[in-house]
Structures are given as structure tokens and as C-alpha cells.
Amino acid sequence: MNNYNGLWTIHPYDNFSKALLPRVIVIGAGIAGLVAARILKDSGFPVIVLEARNRLGGRIWTDNSLGFPSDLGATWIHGIKDNPLTKWCEKSGFQYIVWPKRPPIFYERKKIIGSFNQLLLELGKYSFPSGLNAVGTVIKLRGRHVIGLNGDIPLYKIFEQLKNNNHMPEHLKRFIYWCECITEAIEGGPLTKISLCEWNPLEYYQKSAILPIGMEVFITNAAKGLDIKLNRIVKAISYGSEGVCVETNHEIFTGDIALVTVPLGVLKRNSIKFSPSLPSRKIKAIENIGYGDGFVLNKIIARFPKRFWAKNGDRMGWLPDKEENRGKFSFWIDHDPINGEPVIGGYASSDWAVKAEKEKTDYELCEVSVEILNEMFGPECPQPLGFVVSRWFTDPFSCGSYSYGSLKSSGHDRRALFEPVAKKIYFAGEACHTRDYGTVHGALETGEAAAIKIHEDHCGCKKKLHQLPWH
Ligand SMILES: Cc1cc2nc3c(=O)[nH]c(=O)nc-3n(C[C@H](O)[C@H](O)[C@H](O)COP(=O)(O)OP(=O)(O)OC[C@H]3O[C@@H](n4cnc5c(N)ncnc54)[C@H](O)[C@@H]3O)c2cc1C
Numbered sequence: 001m002n003n004y005n006g007l008w009t010i011h012p013y014d015n016f017s018k019a020l021l022p023r024v025i026v027i028g029a030g031i032a033g034l035v036a037a038r039i040l041k042d043s044g045f046p047v048i049v050l051e052a053r054n055r056l057g058g059r060i061w062t063d064n065s066l067g068f069p070s071d072l073g074a075t076w077i078h079g080i081k082d083n084p085l086t087k088w089c090e091k092s093g094f095q096y097i098v099w100p101k102r103p104p105i106f107y108e109r110k111k112i113i114g115s116f117n118q119l120l121l122e123l124g125k126y127s128f129p130s131g132l133n134a135v136g137t138v139i140k141l142r143g144r145h146v147i148g149l150n151g152d153i154p155l156y157k158i159f160e161q162l163k164n165n166n167h168m169p170e171h172l173k174r175f176i177y178w179c180e181c182i183t184e185a186i187e188g189g190p191l192t193k194i195s196l197c198e199w200n201p202l203e204y205y206q207k208s209a210i211l212p213i214g215m216e217v218f219i220t221n222a223a224k225g226l227d228i229k230l231n232r233i234v235k236a237i238s239y240g241s242e243g244v245c246v247e248t249n250h251e252i253f254t255g256d257i258a259l260v261t262v263p264l265g266v267l268k269r270n271s272i273k274f275s276p277s278l279p280s281r282k283i284k285a286i287e288n289i290g291y292g293d294g295f296v297l298n299k300i301i302a303r304f305p306k307r308f309w310a311k312n313g314d315r316m317g318w319l320p321d322k323e324e325n326r327g328k329f330s331f332w333i334d335h336d337p338i339n340g341e342p343v344i345g346g347y348a349s350s351d352w353a354v355k356a357e358k359e360k361t362d363y364e365l366c367e368v369s370v371e372i373l374n375e376m377f378g379p380e381c382p383q384p385l386g387f388v389v390s391r392w393f394t395d396p397f398s399c400g401s402y403s404y405g406s407l408k409s410s411g412h413d414r415r416a417l418f419e420p421v422a423k424k425i426y427f428a429g430e431a432c433h434t435r436d437y438g439t440v441h442g443a444l445e446t447g448e449a450a451a452i453k454i455h456e457d458h459c460g461c462k463k464k465l466h467q468l469p470w471h
Pocket residue numbers: 027028029030031032033050051052053056057058059060072073074075076077078232233234235261262263266271272297298299390392396397398400401402428429430431437438439440441443
């Protein structure tokens with residue numbers, strides 16, 4: 001195991017006079033902002049990072065209040081093969097474990113109803129020919145999309161086709177509701193707005209991994225040596241030949257370049273006023289790419305006096321009783337696959353989660369989640385000793401969970417979102433990635449790309465050393 005502690009340089013540091021390099025103001029201390037800031041700073045740029053919250057990490061948030069690292073935002077390294085995060089772990093000696101090992105298993109009153117694969121097979125038998133029609137529609141429309149023809153539809157239409165069967169047993173109808181819920185959770189938007197052509201169901205089968213010490217390790221590692229000002233809510237950015245001027249709730253910062261890495265939801269709300277206003281192409285991209293839209297993914301992580309769920313439970317599911325309850329903590333993961341600590345994490349999603357986040361207290365959310373655990377493993381599961389919940393929708397610095405491929409958006413929009421304005425205002429963050437949007441590694445890659453772009457635009461040096469922990 002190597003311990004990677006080098007400088008994150010992209011050009012030979014000594015080639016430039018520090019005095020000539022532009023001063024960069026990075027807005028947002030999530031993974032994209034910190035990676036960009038660290039590369040630029042280690043390459044000699046004067047850099048300052050402004051963060052609205054009183055913590056680093058953004059949608060990476062490892063909470064330790066349960067005496068156990070609980071990730072309330074990103075948890076998994078999605079797709080471990082050729083992933084910069086796994087390379088970063090390997091170079092720096094951070095342990096990761098391939099997880100989950102099995103498909104989800106569904107429980108009701110302590111009994112196993114079946115595994116995901118078993119229910120899928122059963123659904124296949126019962127939904128003939130509607131299931132075949134649904135698969136046919138997916139293949140046909142995605143094929144048309146690949147060759148540049150129109151014909152996109154929202155994803156819910158596929159589920160409508162699948163449900164179009166009067167003879168389907170109740171548990172399989174409920175399994176379809178669960179599939180709807182997990183599709184929305186993975187994609188990050190409502191089925192009525194997710195584009196079929198942007199959807200790639202095969203990515204659900206890629207191998208993933210988790211970090212027993214929590215995702216925060218990437219944040220603390222990237223933040224080393226940076227000048228970061230917390231509790232600085234950026235409200236306005238003006239730019240021109242003189243440079244940039246960034247107004248916060250406290251003071252005004254001036255520099256030569258600003259790099260904006262706030263979530264797309266924050267840009268959609270116009271929480272930051274740009275002067276002059278952003279080009280129409282950029283504004284259109286901000287409007288077109290999907291984000292929030294009545295959907296959120298939230299978590300509860302709870303510690304119990306003892307484990308009452310299956311040993312090595314991996315992922316566990318509750319089949320929703322009604323379609324509108326599909327996001328009501330219907331998906332659970334065993335949070336300590338290594339030591340067997342009695343910690344379990346439940347997911348709330350879809351419009352159910354938005355309503356619950358707005359209307360329920362933390363304690364009420366916990367009560368609902370325990371009701372569901374009772375449905376699965378009860379009737380009398382113990383009360384948790386402690387719990388933590390996320391509220392990503394009403395949080396003004398996330399305004400939702402992550403971007404999704406909407407019917408209106410395409411790769412052009414994501415490229416337009418990344419594009420710098422007048423070589424003064426740069427952009428990065430998960431929503432700028434054309435393929436791996438909605439992920440940590442996608443956000444990281446946009447941070448790296450923004451640092452390289454700033455470097456090319458302002459130093460003219462094409463040579464890249466790539467002394468980065470994931471290269
Ligand atoms: C519940 C949930 C589960 C997820 N699970 C996974 C997973 O398992 N695997 C995975 O790969 N990805 C997952 N993701 C997605 C992943 O967390 C994000 O894609 C990634 O962390 C985004 O990084 P970012 O730097 O683009 O944005 P962020 O992390 O959101 O960083 C942006 C920063 O900007 C700050 N900011 C906002 N407004 C202002 C302002 N006005 N002034 C100053 N600062 C501001 C924010 O506070 C934040 O720190 C999950 C996300 C959520 C919400």
C-alpha cells in the first residue's frame with residue numbers, strides 16, 4: 001500500500017512566476033470544488049474557497065454522531081473498474097470493500113418473500129406479453145436515439161405498459177412499485193420526467209464499493225492545505241476585464257477568476273446573481289437539465305440495541321403497499337457489513353420523501369421508518385438508540401439530491417453548463433459531467449477538467465504532469 005502525499009500538480013511548479021498566475025475564487029467546497037482548488041493551489045495559483053455551510057463536503061456528508069461513520073449523502077463508489085475513486089483509495093491506502101454482494105431481498109413479517117432476481121423472473125412470467133412489449137419499446141426508442149432520430153418518452157410509460165395486466169398477483173404489482181421507486185432513486189428524478197433515452201438500466205449491474213471510514217476521507221484529503229472560508233453564502237458575482245467580484249453574506253472577495261461548483265438546483269433558483277447575466281446557452285442548459293422537480297433521495301441511519309435483521313443482510317426491501325408509498329423507506333442497507341454493528345440505513349425517495357421532508361419532524365420520520373421495519377422484521381422491533389436523517393430537498397445549498405437526464409436535456413446542455421464565460425467564470429460539479437452525472441467520481445472529474453481548463457486558458461501550458469492521486 002502506498003501512502004500518496006504528493007503535490008497535486010498539473011504542470012511543473014517552477015515554470016511559472018507565482019506573481020503572474022491569476023487569483024482564483026472557488027465557490028463550493030464539495031468534491032468538485034475541492035479537487036479543482038487543490039490542483040490549482042498545488043500548481044501555484046493563489047486560491048481561496050468560499051463555502052456556504054459550516055462544514056466541508058457538500059453532498060458528501062459523513063456524520064459520526066452515532067459512534068459510527070454514517071454517510072447521509074454519497075455512500076457508494078459506483079462502478080469500481082477504472083473509477084478515479086478506487087484508484088485514489090489504492091494510492092492513498094484507504095480501505096474499500098466491494099458491496100453489496102447480493103441482490104436485494106424482500107421481507108414481510110420476518111418471512112422472505114423473495115430476492116430481486118426471483119421476483120423479476122416471476123414478473124417476467126406473469127407480464128407476458130406486456131413485459132415483452134415494454135422491453136421492445138425500450139430497445140426501439142434507444143436504438144432510434146443512437147442513430148439521432150427523435151422519439152423520446154418519459155420512463156413512467158414503460159412501467160405503465162408493464163402494469164397493464166389484470167391477472168397479476170398482488171405481490172408482483174407491489175414489486176413493480178418498488179422497481180419504480182428504485183429507478184427514480186438511482187436516476188434522481190420523477191418517472192414522469194426522466195428520459196427513456198438517457199436511461200441506462202445496465203449500469204445497475206455494475207460492481208460498487210463502500211468505504212468503512214466514510215466518504216469524507218476524500219474531502220479531508222483534498223482539502224489539505226487549502227484556504228477555505230466557511231459560512232460564506234455567495235449571493236452575487238460580477239465579472240469584467242478587471243476580474244471578478246464575489247459578494248457573500250459577510251464580505252466581498254475580489255480575484256481574477258471564479259470557479260462556480262454549487263449544485264444545479266442552486267443555479268436553477270437564481271440564488272447567485274451574475275452580472276452581466278450568463279449567456280443564453282448557459283441559462284438554457286440550467287433550465288433543461290433535470291434537478292429536483294418534486295423528487296428527493298433522503299436517508300435515515302439508525303443504531304439499534306441489537307441486530308434484528310438478517311446477518312450479512314446487504315440490501316433489504318419492503319414491497320410498498322400502494323404506488324404512492326413507493327418511496328416510504330422501502331429500501332434498506334446493512335450499514336456495517338464488516339464488524340456487524342447494529343446500524344441500518346433506510347432510504348426515502350420520490351414525491352413521498354419530499355412531502356415527508358416538508359411536513360415531518362426528524363422524530364416523526366424515525367417513527368415511520370420503524371413502522372416499515374416492523375412490517376419487514378416485526379411485529380415488535382426495538383426502538384433505535386439514536387438516528388440521523390438528511391433533508392436534501394429543503395436545504396438551500398443542495399435544493400435536491402442530484403441531476404438527472406430529463407426529456408429536455410442532452411449532453412450538449414451538460415457541455416454548455418461546463419463552458420467558461422469570458423475566461424472569467426468557470427463551472428464544475430456533477431451536473432456538468434456528460435456521462436457520470438449524479439456521482440462523486442463524475443463531480444471529481446469535472447473539478448479536474450475545470451482546473452486543467454483554467455490552467456490552459458491562463459498559462460497556455462499544455463503540458464500536464466498529472467501527479468494526482470487517481471492517475
Ligand atoms: C442522498 C444522496 C445519496 C447519494 N449517493 C451517492 C452514491 O452512493 N455514490 C455517488 O457516487 N454519488 C452519490 N450521490 C451524489 C453525490 O453526492 C454528488 O454527485 C456529489 O457529491 C456532488 O459533488 P459536487 O461537488 O458537484 O457538489 P456538492 O457536493 O453539492 O458541492 C457544492 C458545494 O457548494 C456549496 N454551496 C451551495 N450554494 C452555495 C453558495 N451560494 N455559496 C457558497 N457555497 C455554496 C454547497 O454547500 C456545497 O458544499 C448521492 C447524493 C445524495 C444527495
